[in-house]
Amino acid sequence: TQLLEQSPQFLSIQEGENLTVYCNSSSVFSSLQWYRQEPGEGPVLLVTVVTGGEVKKLKRLTFQFGDARKDSSLHITAAQPGDTGLYLCAGDRTGGFKTIFGAGTRLFVKA
């Protein structure tokens, strides 16, 4: 059972298009992180969201944490080829110790 469901699993879009990646769960998380991973490298932390309803922006990336802290989304505006990579959401449950990872969304942005 996947505790964190990520969708879509794969996305191929043209440069300049917008996209949204979703991360959903039936569990409540005390915090949720988004990572980006390129082939042959470790994941790089993009953002951590902690408060329900929180919205964080990182240049063209907008991250939102659901009010109930069970879901999150990542929106990319005007995608560029440099955004290509594997995007992973990960959550820490209240009282838990292990970080739970979603299956990842593989994004390919064509020039």
Next chain:
Amino acid sequence: GAVVSQHPSWVICKSGTSVKIECRSLDFQATTMFWYRQFPKQSLMLMATSNEGSKATYEQGVEKDKFLINHASLTLSTLTVTSAHPEDSSFYICSAREGGTGGEETQYFGPGTRLLVL
């Protein structure tokens, strides 16, 4: 942000040999480090949680005698793949947790070690 290093970055070995991978937190102390395994085009699979000065906690299905973990100091954890076989070939990634304020638990990842067992 905090930096975590891994060594080696890649290794090729013969079947039956043992391989040691090091994970270091370079600018912070990490009481807890995590070891993950990642297959091509898949997400990270947690193998074990490494606590400084105590035995590692292994996830279900991960053989502790096969994957030996030692966390001897607050900045170093090692993973030894014993008697490696081709099916152990994978991308191994470590991470170190740095405590934060306001309830944030930041986990920083190493660059990974690619293991190929012939």
